[in-house]
Amino acid sequence: MTDVTSHALSKKAAAVNSSLPQRLLRATELDTRMLGMVGALAVIWIGFHIVSGGLFLTPRNLWNLSVQSASVAIMSTGMVLVIVTRNIDLSVGSLLGFVGMVMGVTQTEILPQWLGFGHSAIWIAAILVGVALGALIGAMQGYIIAYLAVPSFIVTLGGLLVWRGAAWWVTSGRTVAPLDATYRLMGGGPDGAIGAFWSWVVGLIACVALLLMLANGRKQRRKFHFPLRPVWAESLLAVMGCAFILGAVAVANSYPWPSAIVRRYATENNITVPEGGLFIAHGIAIPVLIAVGVGVVMTFLANRTRFGRYVFAIGGNPEAAVLAGINTRWVTMKVFILMGALVGISSAISTARLNAATNAMGTLDELLVIAAAVIGGTSLGGGIGTIAGAMIGAVLMQSLASGMILLGVDTPLQNIVVGIVLVVAVWLDTLYRKRVK
Amino acid sequence: MDTGTPLVEMKNISIAFGGIHAVENVSVDLFAGEVVALVGHNGAGKSTLIKILSGAYKRDAGTILINGEEAQINNPRDAKKYGIETIYQTLALADNVDAAANLFLGRELRTAWGTLDDVAMESETRKVMGRLNPRFQRFKDPVSNLSGGQRQTVAIARAIYFNARILIMDEPTAALGPQEAAQVGDLVRQLKTEGLGIFLISHDIHDVFDLADRVVVMKNGQVVGTASTADVTEDDVLGMIILGKCPPGAIPGPGALQIAA
Numbered sequence: 001m002t003d004v005t006s007h008a009l010s011k012k013a014a015a016v017n018s019s020l021p022q023r024l025l026r027a028t029e030l031d032t033r034m035l036g037m038v039g040a041l042a043v044i045w046i047g048f049h050i051v052s053g054g055l056f057l058t059p060r061n062l063w064n065l066s067v068q069s070a071s072v073a074i075m076s077t078g079m080v081l082v083i084v085t086r087n088i089d090l091s092v093g094s095l096l097g098f099v100g101m102v103m104g105v106t107q108t109e110i111l112p113q114w115l116g117f118g119h120s121a122i123w124i125a126a127i128l129v130g131v132a133l134g135a136l137i138g139a140m141q142g143y144i145i146a147y148l149a150v151p152s153f154i155v156t157l158g159g160l161l162v163w164r165g166a167a168w169w170v171t172s173g174r175t176v177a178p179l180d181a182t183y184r185l186m187g188g189g190p191d192g193a194i195g196a197f198w199s200w201v202v203g204l205i206a207c208v209a210l211l212l213m214l215a216n217g218r219k220q221r222r223k224f225h226f227p228l229r230p231v232w233a234e235s236l237l238a239v240m241g242c243a244f245i246l247g248a249v250a251v252a253n254s255y256p257w258p259s260a261i262v263r264r265y266a267t268e269n270n271i272t273v274p275e276g277g278l279f280i281a282h283g284i285a286i287p288v289l290i291a292v293g294v295g296v297v298m299t300f301l302a303n304r305t306r307f308g309r310y311v312f313a314i315g316g317n318p319e320a321a322v323l324a325g326i327n328t329r330w331v332t333m334k335v336f337i338l339m340g341a342l343v344g345i346s347s348a349i350s351t352a353r354l355n356a357a358t359n360a361m362g363t364l365d366e367l368l369v370i371a372a373a374v375i376g377g378t379s380l381g382g383g384i385g386t387i388a389g390a391m392i393g394a395v396l397m398q399s400l401a402s403g404m405i406l407l408g409v410d411t412p413l414q415n416i417v418v419g420i421v422l423v424v425a426v427w428l429d430t431l432y433r434k435r436v437k
Numbered sequence: 438m439d440t441g442t443p444l445v446e447m448k449n450i451s452i453a454f455g456g457i458h459a460v461e462n463v464s465v466d467l468f469a470g471e472v473v474a475l476v477g478h479n480g481a482g483k484s485t486l487i488k489i490l491s492g493a494y495k496r497d498a499g500t501i502l503i504n505g506e507e508a509q510i511n512n513p514r515d516a517k518k519y520g521i522e523t524i525y526q527t528l529a530l531a532d533n534v535d536a537a538a539n540l541f542l543g544r545e546l547r548t549a550w551g552t553l554d555d556v557a558m559e560s561e562t563r564k565v566m567g568r569l570n571p572r573f574q575r576f577k578d579p580v581s582n583l584s585g586g587q588r589q590t591v592a593i594a595r596a597i598y599f600n601a602r603i604l605i606m607d608e609p610t611a612a613l614g615p616q617e618a619a620q621v622g623d624l625v626r627q628l629k630t631e632g633l634g635i636f637l638i639s640h641d642i643h644d645v646f647d648l649a650d651r652v653v654v655m656k657n658g659q660v661v662g663t664a665s666t667a668d669v670t671e672d673d674v675l676g677m678i679i680l681g682k683c684p685p686g687a688i689p690g691p692g693a694l695q696i697a698a
Contacts (some may be wrong), residue, residue, distance in 0.1 A: 223558050224554070308541075320530055321531065322493070325492075325543040326542070384533055
């Protein structure tokens, strides 16, 4: 075991000789891979901004980008866990369509019969139906995968066909529209955002939470006499984190309502619009808020609970997990239940955004979701992946798509670019992992 | 030593995989403070027998007694409840997580909130690893980054941390250099004096005679014979392994070569 001592020695030597960025990384203990992804995202954003002549990095475009990313980002958090357990879910796109149709019919045709049209409980009932249905279907697929030992690729490939067919069956292909007014808020838009004041409140709460988390981590480390991060590194993390959160809020708050909606709002509330127009900010969109919430909850599940620990252990070595006494089948089934429930949430956002449920909704979403997870650093071999990475991956994919739309790139070429980026990203990741080892 | 109730008694254990009798009518016992070596060729059924005791396989027939009472062992969790810990030949580590996560896999320490208490687990891991290998420092690395010896230490730490009464070691020194193997030998002797019963599976006949009190030889899924290591020679044991020939000092089992008298 001489390598341990030599390792420690070389570490010490490296600390003396290393450059400022290296010392910075070591002191802050930030994940270099994640930083690389953020860097890639920055390059893409700035690149599009320059090429499009200053259209990309505008509050309006970034706000829309955030709303467009929400649905795939939410599903990608579940896909990370699915792939980490060495499974795959090809059915999420079709499932999104089917659940969306059921939620659409529930709120426009079934519930109004009992509650009356426009009843205030309809939206929540519809969402609950959607999430429960998604979880139920996830449970069914998970049961077949975990207990009947049919490969997940086959089960969910079957699901891809079954649920797309089922989505058509709900109304024989008829589009369901318009949807409940409250439900629609989940899709974003001027009404579906929380406004400047509440956005700041959310931002401040997030900052306080970040500071508390850092402080608690430090307290825990001190309690067990572990090496602490230098104070300057902790402060830097806190400042950077808060700056990012408040910066995002500021961007959301500098995207104003369109003038026509401001005028309508003004007449409804008896406000006279001053010369030069009234500035009413969108603030954070509700679907984005939901996505961030899902991201936080999923990160917590993955990193801080037994369930998450077991998910990663199964991915690392299924046999070891069984020998450690983990009920691997039940954990696998739970992963698919979770995936289904997340599809339910995404489906609510997608249908609300379109203000309609169609049987083609979510077509090919499974590929976007898998691509987001994989670009975000999830290894198809299992055992490796992060929730945050997958969500950044989702934003990255959406950035490419919407950037190319801004530039007027033809759809076929868009697909070609996205396909190439996916392959190159995974190749770079492979290189990175080899070097780190 | 053969007085009182054995710590473990496996009686008439059989298991078959698709018509192949991997273990057939095997009976072995183990007393507290005793090391019993299981030896035999590859495929003789040693690991299978031991996996039945550790709950990884379900036996087709036979009974397991722990302290004289019949034990219900249907999965690894059950076995651990009886204080049976196992160091597998494959180590059975989740390569993608760190030493602490592996040590507590399936038995995580949790905070008052029910969340994982990673700091406490790391602290405990530092203590137990410090005892086994004071130079070990890579607590944050996934175990795939560790050397063979370090991985073995993690597997051993996991087995002894939870106050095992019965320890199963399947080829514990296979991945180790001579110095580390000697350390494991010392550990076995120390645990023995603490009153643990140890099943040792080994291919190294010198190891067996060095560490074990008794030796059980298996061939083709059956017991050839059981002997106290004081009563037989290494050549006798080799004869049992290769030919199934039971020497005078050993108690013959069902698998012993029947010599036409």
